[in-house]
Amino acid sequence: MTTAFETVSSGRTPSPVEPLPHQLLAVLGQHRMATTNQLHELLRPGAARQTLSAPLNKLRRNGLVDYTVLPQSNRSRAWYLTSEGARLTKDFPALRGRPPYPINSATAASLKTPHTLTVVRTHLAFVTDARRRGDEHGHLDWTPEVSHPLSDGERIITDAVMHYTLIGDDERTKLRAFVEVDRTTMGSERLASKLIEYARLWSYEPQPVGRARARQPAAPSPVWLRWYPVFPRVLFMLTGASRYVLDHRISDLQAMVAAHPLVGTLARQVPMGAAVLDDLEERGPTGDVWVPLAGGDSRPWTEL
Numbered sequence: 001m002t003t004a005f006e007t008v009s010s011g012r013t014p015s016p017v018e019p020l021p022h023q024l025l026a027v028l029g030q031h032r033m034a035t036t037n038q039l040h041e042l043l044r045p046g047a048a049r050q051t052l053s054a055p056l057n058k059l060r061r062n063g064l065v066d067y068t069v070l071p072q073s074n075r076s077r078a079w080y081l082t083s084e085g086a087r088l089t090k091d092f093p094a095l096r097g098r099p100p101y102p103i104n105s106a107t108a109a110s111l112k113t114p115h116t117l118t119v120v121r122t123h124l125a126f127v128t129d130a131r132r133r134g135d136e137h138g139h140l141d142w143t144p145e146v147s148h149p150l151s152d153g154e155r156i157i158t159d160a161v162m163h164y165t166l167i168g169d170d171e172r173t174k175l176r177a178f179v180e181v182d183r184t185t186m187g188s189e190r191l192a193s194k195l196i197e198y199a200r201l202w203s204y205e206p207q208p209v210g211r212a213r214a215r216q217p218a219a220p221s222p223v224w225l226r227w228y229p230v231f232p233r234v235l236f237m238l239t240g241a242s243r244y245v246l247d248h249r250i251s252d253l254q255a256m257v258a259a260h261p262l263v264g265t266l267a268r269q270v271p272m273g274a275a276v277l278d279d280l281e282e283r284g285p286t287g288d289v290w291v292p293l294a295g296g297d298s299r300p301w302t303e304l
Contacts (some may be wrong), residue, residue: 004251020044021055022092025081028065028097029089031123033069033116041124042139045131056140061094064088066103070113078113094140119144119159119181122237122277126162127286136172138164149223151204156197161232166302175302177233181277184240186251191236192256195272195293198234203268231270235290235301239277250274250291257293267294271304 023043027034034042036052044051056079059065064085067077080103081089089095103112123142130194141163147155158178166173178198182191202224205276224231238246255272257267267270273290283289286300 019031020052021059024052024059024079025064025085025089025141026056026092026094028079028081029086029092029095030140031116031142031144033078033103033112033118034120035076035078037076038117038120038124039079041087042127059085068113078117078174098143115181115183115185118183118239118277119179122179122181122280123160123162125277126164126285129286130164132284133167133286135167137163148201148227149204149206150197150200156201162235166196175233176228176230176247177235177301179235179237181237182239182249184238184249185244188252190250192252194252195234195256195263195266196260199260199266202266233301233304234270234272234293236274236293237277237280238274243276246276253293254291254295273299273301273304275301 015023020043024039027039027042031069036049036056039056040047040049040052056065060067063082065079066082067079070076070078082103090098126137127139128134141162144160145157146161147157149155160179162175162177162179164175164177167174180194181192200264201224202222206223222231236250238249241249257263257272273295274293275285275289275291279287279289286302288298288300288304290301291298292304
């Protein structure tokens with residue numbers, strides 16, 4: 001069997017050997033927050049609802065997790081780690097290097113739920129499709145809120161970095177993507193300007209200073225090579241408005257590719273696309289739902 005490397009995947013699918021309470025804590029440490037139904041679909045799809053509710057309630061009694069009730073949701077709960085839960089999970093092997101993110105009150109949690117839960121919803125669309133296809137993409141193969149340095153001391157924070165392994169008859173292809181989830185809460189121009197930040201990350205080469213410069217080190221290389229063997233795909237997921245509005249936002253992303261020289265150069269070398277979240281959930285990420293930002297017909301995200 002051969003392996004085609006676009007990148008390296010670090011996650012794995014849930015194992016029944018790992019205790020469910022441990023998995024629940026790891027998922028909440030990774031994703032910051034998730035509803036009961038989302039946790040159920042990530043970890044135990046097809047199992048009875050009580051399979052998760054019992055350990056969640058026990059973790060809450062032990063002061064490791066808490067929840068906020070979502071408005072207009074028939075009292076659905078969104079779970080998150082407490083300060084004690086965050087302290088406990090920071091040394092989990094899967095979460096090493098992941099900054100703790102405790103939420104101190106249900107009020108604070110309620111302010112974060114719309115965007116955070118939409119990001120988890122996007123992840124679930126990929127998880128569900130991977131299970132159907134037999135690909136590898138599990139509950140820890142999606143890391144929200146990943147920060148990378150840009151020039152002039154600035155940083156870009158991507159909504160999520162995704163790891164995904166395509167399984168073919170005789171090869172495994174490892175993919176990675178930057179995922180931006182747009183709920184139509186910002187102006188279309190501001191959304192499109194995110195492409196400039198990714199182009200800056202793609203081209204940014206830190207320059208040595210002081211003695212390091214005097215020693216004439218090897219030629220500088222892009223900063224993203226510290227983490228990725230190949231620059232990840234850039235995927236925009238849109239929701240929160242009518243189809244008319246979302247289509248125009250996709251058009252504005254394409255216009256940025258056409259108008260900005262650095263973004264255009266990036267688009268010629270890195271696959272980039274946009275899709276509507278409802279389409280992703282209905283037809284799957286490997287359906288013809290992705291609009292290439294450099295132009296062309298809709299296609300699966302793996303073929304951008």
